[in-house]
Structures are given as C-alpha cells and as structure tokens.
Amino acid sequence: MNQLHPISRTHTHRPKLGVASDSALFGCPELHGVAMPFDRNVEIFGEGEPAEYVYKVLRGTVRTYKILGDGRRQIISFHLAGDTFGLDGEDEHSCSAEAIADSQILVVRRATLLKVAERDLEVAKSLWALTAAELKRSQEHGLLLIKSAQERLVAFLLAMAQRLSTKNEVDLPMSRQDIADYLGLTIETVSRTFTQLADSAIIQFLASRHIVLRNRALLSEMNA
Amino acid sequence: MNQLHPISRTHTHRPKLGVASDSALFGCPELHGVAMPFDRNVEIFGEGEPAEYVYKVLRGTVRTYKILGDGRRQIISFHLAGDTFGLDGEDEHSCSAEAIADSQILVVRRATLLKVAERDLEVAKSLWALTAAELKRSQEHGLLLIKSAQERLVAFLLAMAQRLSTKNEVDLPMSRQDIADYLGLTIETVSRTFTQLADSAIIQFLASRHIVLRNRALLSEMNA
DNA sequence: CGTCTTCTTGAGCCACTTCAAGGTAAGTGG
C-alpha cells in the first residue's frame, strides 16, 4: 500500500465522448497516488463518510450506490478500468462504493489534489471536467429510467459494449442483481428480457455474463 | 438588455443543503451580466447548441429537459429564483431550457467567466461547486424515479415546499404535465395521486397549483 | 460430490398507463 504505482493506460477503454481527461490529475508525478487492492464486495467508502480520497480504477470494476430507507438499492454507476470516481459530494460522499470484482484502485488524497489545483490550472480544470462528465452520465441515467424494460436493457448493453469492448462481444463484470438495481428493475425482469432478446436472435449467450451482440444495428435502432 | 442589473437576493430561497454559493460568480462586479426577459414557454437554449452563456434566474421559473426519439419529454430540473443553470455540458448544452413563467434571467458570457476563473480561485471553485451541486441533485432525481407514484409526488412536494416557501403552503409554478414529465409519470397519475393525498387530508388544495401541506410530519415519513 | 450462489422460468396480481369524456379556469372579442 505504500508502493508507488505507475499509471497504466493499457486497460483504459473510454468512450469517444468521454471528454474528461484525467491525465493532468493522475499523470502528474507530484500526485503520486497509491495503488490499493480491494476484494470483491469490499466497501471502498460509505455514504456520508468524509470524502478524503479520489479514486481511479486500475483493474476491476466498482459500483457506486445509495440505499433507500426500506432497503431498496439504486446503483448510481459502474466504474470500469480507467474511470475516476469519488468526486461526489463536496466534503462527504453522497453514495457508497464497492468493488464488484477483485480490483486494483489508485488512491489520491483529495486535500493534496485541491492544493495542487490551486496552483495548476490544468488540474483544476480536470477536476471540474470529471465532475461535469459525471453529471452528464447521471442525466443520461435518469433518461434510462423512464423507458421500458427492454429499452433500458438495450441501452445498457450498448453502453457497456462501447465501454469495454471493441468487438460485438461483451463480458459483463456485474451480476443480474446489479444490472437490475442500476436499471430500476427486478432481477426477474432483467433475466426475462435478456431471454427475449436472445430468442429474437438479437443477442446470443456464450455464458450468462458473456454476450454476443448479433444485430447491433437493430439494437441501436431500439435505443432511439 | 444592455442595462446592468444588480443582483437581488431578496427572492432567493435556497434550501439549507444547497451548498454551492454563487456569490463569487454573480456577485463579482467585473462579471456584470445582463438581465433579460423571457416570456412563458420561450426557449432559452436548445440541446446541442454551443454553451455560450451561464444563466441565473432573477424572477420566474425555468425547466431544463431532454426529448427522446419518440417524443417523450424528461424534465431534468426546475430552476427557481436564485438558481444558476446552463453549466451542463463542456462546450455544448446537453439539454434544452425554457421559461415556465414570464421570467427575468441574468445572463453571463461563459468565456468571460472562464477567463476570470483562471485568475480568481474563488470563481473557479464556485463553478466547480455549482456543477457538483447539480450532480448531487441529478443523482437524487434518479433515486426518485425508482419509487412509487405516491412516493415520487410526496418527495416532489416536500422539495418544492422547502425551496420556495417557509410556510406549509406551496404555490407551484409548473403545470401537471411538467410535474409528470419530471417524475416520469403520466399527467393522469399525477392528478389522481394529488387527489388521493387530498382525500387523506394530508394536503389541501386552495387552487390546483396552490397547496397546503396539512400533515408535513406524515409527508416526511412517507418520504423515507 | 454436495453446497451455495446465481440465474431462469412460470403463474397470478397490481400499479400505472391508455383511451375517453367531462369539468374548470383564464383569456378574448363582441
């Protein structure tokens, strides 16, 4: 945990529209973060805790979420390799974060970051840009939640395919329950809708989490 | 439109949690914005347009929204007197904005703001803080959309009451259709749910948009 | 091989939508 970790860019698959560049942040040698391992289902931070660090996924996947009074869970977003997270909330986190799979996370002290940002304009811009990108993502997530189950799942599949694959093949890192909690559906509806798409030969299952997009044009059309 | 306009704070009713202070932005004499009138239902900016200005509501109300391919409209947020908007998207707007009622809007060139932010740390911080506040709001809006119709409407009522009234009385500036598009419901469901709440003596109608919160404790409880 | 987790499938139900009609309020011109 005290070991310095060079920033690997080999695993970063950002969408073309993912404007926010964080190179000024984590690329700055002065901001030597520390790479930490987090096992599957281990909490990285909790809602309401002081926001002491900013994080970047080096390997693995992270979910950020909120829990409602009656126990329902809403997943805010999935963070893949290359993604930055932890910029929610000014001084305390507005959501919780957990590793979905065994992950390697780069950790940087927020206070250090802010100090550097006061001198370095590029760092300040990056911090703002990352927050703005997250806002855009959040608004698009909101749009998802007014669509039908099928539309939600199609949009989800296309987004995931764009983020973590160049081919028409996706290897989802998250469970059906995670997908359900992200899309505001039940696990049963997610499963059934997947089956429907497979029956229509629009997608094909190599394994329950390993999916081939057989008709991407049609999928995109369904995503209108 | 060329007339300088002093910033009125008398009409600003921000919630206690509305952290982002914009005094550094619009309070700065150097950033003399221009007050412009916008009539009801007039567009202020459209999705995809270059984000040339940043706006602040002096009087009236504004809705920001997105339109889906099939015509469905999702309202992203309502901006009341004192609220800032237009910070969506880096260089082009990710949503459209319209005045809900006849409004007075303070308009500041984004480029000017960015230039000042390069020298003035407080302005830079304010810009970031406003974006962060909008992110938080957007995430909470996402939470709304997984709840039941009654829960959504209750949450909406409480939020509006907190934002634009000190008493247990709210005068909603928006139509039922606006509320429906904000909450992801149909106008009929919104109307029926309002009627149910009134029948349960939890709220009372003085006029269709003028509502008394008769049992705020119960409302808060329903909002868990 | 057995156990635990994850995923799928079925049957019935319910909250919300859809479609349709009527009521209410505000504005406009005569």
Place this chain on the structure above:
DNA sequence: CCACTTACCTTGAAGTGGCTCAAGAAGACG
C-alpha cells in the same frame, strides 16, 4: 358583461407491463 375559445385539470373504465411469489436449473467452489 357575456358568449366563445383554449388550455389545463380531473375522473372513469379497461388494458398491460413489470412485480411478487414460488420453484427449479445451472454454475462456481471447496
């Protein structure tokens, strides 16, 4: 001031998409 128009809101009846409850299948792992 009143008839007419238009926008907004409410209510009813029927339909349905997704949820709930329940059971079993398919993987993952020791």
